[in-house]
Amino acid sequence: FVSDSHIVCDNLIYDLINKNSERKEIQEDILKKAIEKIEEKRLDEKSVIVVAEEKFHHGVIGIVASKILDRYYKPSIIMEIKPEEGIATASCRSIEAFNMIEALNSMRELFVKYGGHAGAAGFSIPIENIEEFSERIDRYAFESLSSEDTKKPIKIDCELSMIKISFDLMDKLSLLEPYGFGNSSPLFSIKNCKYANFRAIGKEKNHLMMDLIKDGVEIKNCVWFNSEDMLETILNNPEIDVAFKLKMETYKDKYQYKIFIEDVKPSANVINNYSEYEALYNLTFPIKSIFYTRRDIENEKLNISFVADDVSINVGRNSIGFLDNQTKILLKKLKEYYDYDFKVEVEKIVKKEENYNVHIKIEKEKEFKSLAIEAGQIFKDIKMFLIGDFEYNSLQKKVLRTIFKERKNVVVSCGDKRGVDTIIKTIELYYKAIGKKVCVVRDGEYKKEGFEYYIYIGEALKNSEEYNLVVGKNKVKYEGYEYIEDSYDIPNNVKIVDESELKSNEKIFSFKLPLKERALAVKEIKAGVKYFATEDINVVF
Structure with a gap:
């Protein structure tokens, strides 16, 4: 690992890369064989999945057990049978509701040795005890688990609007790092996504990739590892809810946002767009962003210009760069929905080989201006x-x-x-x-x-x-x-509700609605149309 010689280091690096490639091939081969046996013997219908075979390499059966668990969400045990030694060695992975070490404790007489904890364990067992062990642990799990326990929990930290996946969000998320045990990376969800360019990828075609589309934003090449069994589910639904993790990468000195999918389910029908409006209205300023230019703009004053479909960064009237697609759409919607104006300030400029990375802060323009005299x-x-x-x-x-x-x-x-x-x-x-x-x-x-x-x-x-x-x-x-003394009446056709109830009704009023929709709502309310509204409606009358 440490050497003064580049030649020695290079040889070590190439050897490690080759060993890792070999490990991946062995792992994929064992996983494929394990899945084939599970499907053939219908082992996934049992309370605990147990697969025991010869020539299952002991160095990767733990990884395989984890992947089987992810796929079927049942306690999973993979064994390598060693006929010459008369034993099998096993690696166990478990779900949240099933304590693996307690299960093993209840039948300790079957093992040569064992150990571990609630979520993961391992043991050695005489070959002649494998069948009895499989029956007993399956019965133990059947008696202790409910059908709800074997539904894989996806713990969403936050529902996210697609237009908020930006440099600003990634910059804020970096404050939570480092991620690891006890501080897992945030898990987000987006509802009612459309998708395009959907395909299976990988040597064994066992991963899925697609472009996700919502709110005018398209994020390309979103990958879902080891999910080939979900291909038909996705194809049968035009809109999907997606649980995912985010990562930011750089390519040619430009930032890119990557989505790694964790789970997918068919979308329910949406009654209104209140979730989108709420996300926009509650947006916190300043927004951090980044644009790329070949021009040195040290000490230049910048402004934002809305031109046709683009949002450009200008020096005077001259465009010197453009905002990324998400930030562009975000500002355009804020302008269209709430008539916001914006100002921009340079935070720092980083010179790269390909360009200047200009880090900026975008603020909402709050200054009142009038040329009137009367x-x-x-x-x-x-x-x-x-x-x-x-x-x-x-x-x-x-x-x-x-x-x-x-x-x-x-x-x-x-x-x-x-x-x-x-x-x-x-x-x-x-x-x-x-x-x-x-x-x-x-x-x-x-x-x-x-x-x-x-x-x-x-x-x-x-x-x-x-x-x-x-x-x-x-x-x-x-x-x-x-x-x-204030005196007013709310029309009888308006029902005051909690904000959480707005998403389940068609005719709604809130200050978080775009200005045009608010105006239409007030007009219809005055015409007698039945509406559900938050207490914001009190300001209207």
């Missing part, structure tokens, strides 16, 4: 910035009219989810547009000096004279203030 147009620009084509609700209209048209100080009594934040933001943005400042004081905070307008949010005040707007749930009236 108050009416300023308010129109503010409304468009905050709520788009929607109207202020009844409370918001009443409060803003009283403040800006009637020029009165106001006390507001209202509950949660009534759009108070939008009222406050409207006031803040208007005052900022005319060169003045607003101070917002929440219950328990201290009032600062030097502002032109003061807002208090919280419990009732003993002295309200220092504030222009007081907001809370308390029905307290102050002399010299206009008192506004």
Whole structure:
């Protein structure tokens, strides 16, 4: 393993590679023979799969037992029979619900020696005891296992949107490394995937490969090892749910995302696209990404441009690179659904042989801009910035009219989810547009000096004279203030439900829906169509 001589090291390396190739061939041959015997003798119908044969190499029977377990999800025991020694040596692998060492303990008199733990064990046994052992361990498992125990558990850590498989996600996942015992690599799922270019691969055609497609994203060459028995299941279903692990690789100094499939099942029908909208709306900024360019852009200011089907990174008006497909689609959907704008900042530049790898952070652009001079147009620009084509609700209209048209100080009594934040933001943005400042004081905070307008949010005040707007749930009236008590009705055709129930209904309302779908929902609700909505609907009326 250690040498000062490259020749010695090279010889060792080639020898190890050759030995490993030889090991793989032996392993595949034994696995093939074991599966043939299991299928022929219908051993997979037993509670424990036991395969015993001569010339099963003892160095690989543990790996074969693991693969048999993965394939059939039953306790699996592979034995190498040694006639000249009168014994067989075995390697055992077990499922979660079956403690292998306890099973072996119950029949210890059959073995020459044994040892191990709940999930894996090994033993030596006289050849004449193999049949009795097979019967007893099968009976032991039959009495201790239920049908549910032999259903392979797939422990999904997180359902994932295809468009989130990006450099940003892989960068965050790297913080969880190293993976290993006690910290397994995350297992994700994607539901209702389409697939293309589906084929069997490998020397024995025992692996499957396909391109997965969803949300406009296609990830190529997703591989599922030792899964040839699932070929027909996949072919009979146009959409599949996929459990998988992720890996990032580089090719010609560019990053690529690889999916390694763990399991597949037929998809159920989807009633709506709420899962996609939820994933997009809950996205956390900044998004890290990477693009490739041959131009040295040190100290250049970058911007993002949406041009036709592409999202390009520009210096001024000149395109210098393009975002990867997933990040491109992600930004386009955020722009289309929620009218987001974005800004970009260079994190670092790494010079490679093929290109410059430019690591960037993408932020949501939050700055309000208006060229208007007249108050009416300023308010129109503010409304468009905050709520788009929607109207202020009844409370918001009443409060803003009283403040800006009637020029009165106001006390507001209202509950949660009534759009108070939008009222406050409207006031803040208007005052900022005319060169003045607003101070917002929440219950328990201290009032600062030097502002032109003061807002208090919280419990009732003993002295309200220092504030222009007081907001809370308390029905307290102050002399010299206009008192506004909120009053509104949700239409009878709207049923308020928990967010988790939205996915199972067709007509739904939530702020997580795209702006166009929200507008359509409000229109139909007002027309009497029955809808299921979260408490967000309170802001509308």
